[in-house]
Amino acid sequence: MKTIITFLSLVIGLTFCFSQSPLQEPNGGEYIFNPPQESCLTDQQRTLIEQETSSGIALLKSQNRLAYNEANRGTHPLFIWPVQKSSSSSYNEIYGVSNYVDHNTSFPDQLTDYNCGARSYDTTNGYNHQGLDVYSWPFGWYLMDNDEVEIIAGAPGQIIAKNDGNFDRSCDFSTTTPWNAVYIQHSDGSIAWYGHLKNGSLTSKNIGDMVSEGEFLGVMGSSGVSTGPHLHFEVYTDANYTQLVDPYAGTCNTMNTESWWQTQRPYNSPGINAVITHSAPPVFNACPTTETTNESDSFDNADNIYFAFYLRDQVAGSSINLKITRPDNSTLYNWNFDLNNDFYSSYFYWNFSGVFAMSGEWTWEATYFGETVSHSFNVGSLSIDEDSSESTSIYPNPATDVLQIDTNTIITNANIIDVTGKSILAISNQNSVGIKSIDLSNIAKGMYFLTLKGESGETKIHRFIKN
Structure with a gap:
């Protein structure tokens, strides 16, 4: 029983x-998120993105569906944080920042982020990091598999292009597979890129559809040229892609003087x-x-x-x-x-x-x-044999030199642990009668816990004092 x-x-x-x-x-x-070594987009992929977004804008304009109106150009958007944990996530937070925009046009390893630090990267072929990289933490792949890190629209706008269906578990920069991404144009004509998303996770909305601030765009993944699940967030002032934007205001931001965040998060x-x-x-x-x-x-x-x-x-x-x-x-x-x-x-x-x-x-x-x-x-309560647990006892308690075990079951393992959780003495015995007594002569005075394990796996804990 x-x-x-x-x-x-x-x-x-x-x-x-x-x-x-x-x-x-x-x-x-x-924990080091895999360090970057190359551009997250090849030159060919960047050219293709520019062509796709330009084609999307041209199509929407021809259909009289383009939301952006140059004559009524608004002010630049103020973004909310584009990453959020899903409602199913039990973690307190799910992200870390690995890279900001590099404002130092020299290379290699000549880095200056908006805060005059070096939290960015460049490459030997002259690429200076052009976006914000936010990675999932802890357990990035686990979070990706369970859809726990969501990419959301930092500002309201119109979808002008999107890519899905690409491999999303990239681990290095050898691939030329495109990323999964959503591209949104805002009321001032600026465009935000949301890249490296999980395959099949993108919003069901189509080119031309409007999205609101905070609306779901996809799940963080590792598609394209990537070394693990993260978001690459890149912003330009217009569809000509001549002026990159660093959303962060800072002493060493050479691109724009104002912050593009509603509330700019600290550098650290x-x-x-x-x-x-x-x-x-x-x-x-x-x-x-x-x-x-x-x-x-x-x-x-x-x-x-x-x-x-x-x-x-x-x-x-x-x-x-x-x-x-x-x-x-x-x-x-x-x-x-x-x-x-x-x-x-x-x-x-x-x-x-x-x-x-x-x-x-x-x-x-x-x-x-x-x-x-x-x-x-x-x-929890341990499930153990009722007869053996009720008949198991230790004596004397307090003990001096020897602790006796009185039981109807065969004790195969005994472990004495001090109040700090450190194991002081472990005994294993597989004979026919089991462990009947424990020598305490080499154990210091104090309170201890004795864990006894029976031959059928039943376990019981006793507290005792050594005098």
Whole structure:
């Protein structure tokens, strides 16, 4: 017979809590979106785009359907951010910025973005990056596969051209396959390019149809000359394509003096993209294989749980506060983690086991630059054999040199873990009688958790004190 055993009895009367920093270094570090090496469009592809958009405009004009009227030319648009997470996404945010427009016409590796920094790229053949690159983070391929990063119209306008049906999992610059894109002309005649979209995801609207600000255009993908899912957003003042626009106002913007954003986002915008619990470390597979995220929100009391946070624009010298809270609102861990590098995107994770004796809803929380993001996860009741669980006990408790195990089942594995989550002693025994006692003579005084595992996989956790 199976039953559900919650282990609240193990913590009844436990009036103190341990909220110190866990005594272990995290894994993780910088995540680098594949660095650019070539133009995201070949010269031939750029020429074709100019021809397609010009043909679209000419067709609409001949049909008296062109929304833009040169005689009543309006002022330039003010864009909203052209990337948003889908309603189904559970992450706090889903993007990072890899490149701005390069204002330095020299090359190679002579870079100046609007803020006089070098967050851009050029190439040996003389191409200077001509748009804004926004990539998906964390887990770009996973986000793409699940349609969680949407490209939206930054301003109202008219579709003058669109391309779909092209391969969307490009990983390098060797391809000459065109990208999937939508091209929108605004009331002042300016034109915005939205490129690298996912195959088959584009809006069902056709050339000549109007779109409103914030309207869905497609899903972020990696079509065309690309190294991973991202949006290339490129803007021109008119259909002659003689004047490129950098939407950002800044000291080193040589193209336009005014910002083309409704609200210009900071050059560096540090923030928390996700706070996640995992059953195993996340795996960033080789492009274009989807990442193995190993995300989980449901665990058994004896599980090894991985706690991760994912940042954009990590700032050197900053600190993030991290906290794990039990179901009774007591704190398991509360610590500050110092960040020593500037990274466009980063992630770090810790793993703990043997400290989750209390069943119920736990909270994993991160606070960075005044923003707090919380993630709830369940440490559930374990399904174990009723007879063996109720008849399993340890004595004496507190113990001095030897801890005895009284049970009707065969214990094959025992693990002693301290309050920081560190394994102190692990024992494996496959004989006919199992583990009956544990030598504590080499263990320091303090409180510990003992995880016992039976031959049929049943598990139980005991708390004990070593004197």
